[in-house]
Amino acid sequence: QVQLVESGGGLVQAGGSLRLSCAASGRTDSTYGMAWFRQAPGLEREFVASWIGGSTNYADSVKGRFTISTDNAKRTVYLQMNSLKPEDTAVYYCAARRPGSWPIMVPQGYAYWGQGTQVTVSS
Numbered sequence: 085q086v087q088l089v090e091s092g093g094g095l096v097q098a099g100g101s102l103r104l105s106c107a108a109s110g111r112t113d114s115t116y117g118m119a120w121f122r123q124a125p126g127l128e129r130e131f132v133a134s135w136i137g138g139s140t141n142y143a144d145s146v147k148g149r150f151t152i153s154t155d156n157a158k159r160t161v162y163l164q165m166n167s168l169k170p171e172d173t174a175v176y177y178c179a180a181r182r183p184g185s186w187p188i189m190v191p192q193g194y195a196y197w198g199q200g201t202q203v204t205v206s207s
Contacts, residue, residue, distance in 0.1 A: 085110045085111060085196075086108060086109070086110045086111055086112055086114065086115055086180050086195070086196040087108070087109045087110050087196075088106055088107070088108055088178050088179070088180060088196055088197065088198035089106065089107045089109075089198055089199070090104060090105065090106050090176065090177065090178050090198040090199065090200060090201040091104070091105050091106075091107075091201060092104040092105050092201060093176060093201030093202045093203045094202075094203070094204070095204045095205075095206065096168055096203075096204070096205055096206070097205070097206050098168060098169055098170055098205055098206065098207050099167060099168065100168050100205070101164070101165060101166045101167075101168065102165045102168065102203060103162055103163070103164050103165070104120070104162065104163040104165070104176055104178075104201060104203075105160055105161075105162055106118070106120075106160060106161045106162070106163075106178030106198055107158070107159065107160050108159045108160070108161070108180065109159065112159055112180070115180035115181055115182070115195070115196065116136065116137075116181040116182065116183055117134060117135060117136030117137060117180075117181040118134065118135050118136075118152075118154065118161040118178060118179065118180055118181065119131065119132070119133065119134035119135070119136075119152075119178070119179050119181065119188070119194060120132040120133045120134075120152060120161075120163045120176060120177070120178055120179075121176070121177045121178075121179060121191060121194075122172075122174035122175065122176045122177065122203075123174055123175050123177070123200075124173060124174040124175075127174075129177070129191050130143065131143050131188070131189035131190075131191075132146055132150065132163070132176070133146065133150055133151075133152040133163060134152065134181075134188050134189075135152050135153070135154050135161060136181060136188060140152055141188055141189075143189070145171075146165075146172075149165065149166050149167045149168075150163060150164065150165050150166070151163070151164040151166075152164075161178060163176070163178075165203070168203075168205045169205060170205045170206065170207045171205075172203060172205050173203060173204050173205050174202075174203060175200040175201065175202050175203075176200065176201050176202075176203050177197055177198055177199075177200045178197070178198045179191070179194035179196065179197050179198070180194060180195060180196040180197075181193055181194050181195070182194060182195035
């Protein structure tokens with residue numbers, strides 16, 4: 085089992101920045117990468133960014149504004165979010181990837197999820 089705990093969400097004005105953290109514990113050696121997803125009210129969960137095998141991927145909507153990074157010693161993954169927009173408002177979840185050939189952006193490819201942290205961007 086792997087436990088994931090997100091932190092760092094909050095309320096910020098448009099144009100501002102936040103840094104989310106996701107601390108992993110348990111059998112992290114059984115996972116195959118990490119990702120961030122988000123879900124706004126009434127919408128499906130959508131991919132934001134991933135760190136898999138040392139490579140990063142980003143949703144088009146956040147490219148150039150968000151950066152995913154990891155600290156292996158702390159078993160923590162971060163999401164630095166700059167130039168935030170009201171449409172970035174959502175609950176943000178970190179996820180640990182399961183083995184297999186699932187597409188990176190598909191939630192079904194991730195076996196473990198955190199509880200989520202709310203990010204609200206005011207206009």
